[in-house]
Amino acid sequence: MRVALLLRGVNVGGVTVRSAELRALLAEAGLGEVATVLASGNAVVTATDAAAAAGAAEAALERRYGRRIQVLGIAIESLAAIVADYPHGEDDEHTPYVVFELEPGVAAELAALEPGPGEAIAAGAAGVVHWSNPRGTTLTSPFAKALERTAKDRVTTRNVRTLRKVLAAA
Known part of the structure; x- marks a missing residue:
């Protein structure tokens, strides 16, 4: 399968x-x-299992760089469904993101947060939160600050447009 x-x-x-x-x-x-x-830490591989592929990647990266780099492995079909389910409109005034939990339960915590002005957050498939924020506020919006404070090392975030490029590479 593609992962x-x-x-x-x-x-x-x-x-x-x-x-x-x-x-x-x-x-x-x-x-x-x-x-x-x-050049943003995204790859597509063929493997029999997404979790095993992520584990193999983490081990190889740790050997090379001398520190743990967390890797999320997700089947391409699952990723395609997450992108297709993005519930917020997309326009030039907002940046569309998917926040993937790396630790169980984090997405539920984040989905319960109150969005700031112009932001929208919604729980997605298990382990993801869909987030839209006003362009230029990715690091400064209320949700971004809460994300940094409460979940920094427990999630990885991708722009929906980047995820579409990942899917195209599959």
């Missing part, structure tokens, strides 16, 4: 993982048909 691998905290002030190096690491870890998407 999306979403790396948390790379190329955004943490560890820099170049696409070519990520492709090589994932192939060496035994994952097949590796494709990377953008």
Whole structure:
């Protein structure tokens, strides 16, 4: 099956993982048909199990970089359903995100938060929250601040537009 691998905290002030190096690491870890998407810690691989693929990727990354880099593995079909279910409108004034929990229960906590002005949040499929925020407020909106305060290392967030590129690479 095709599996999306979403790396948390790379190329955004943490560890820099170049696409070519990520492709090589994932192939060496035994994952097949590796494709990377953008320079933002996204890959698509062939594997028999999404969780096992994420585990193999985490182990390979830790060996290479000397620290744990969390990886979420999700079947492409599941990712496609999450993107298709994005409930908020998309326009030039807002940025569409999906927040994926890396620790059970975090998405439910986040979905219960009160959105700030111009923001919208909604629980999605198990383990995700759909979030729309006014353009330019990704780090400063009330939900963004709550996300940083309560769930920083327990989630990974992707722009819906990036997720569509991940799906296209599958």
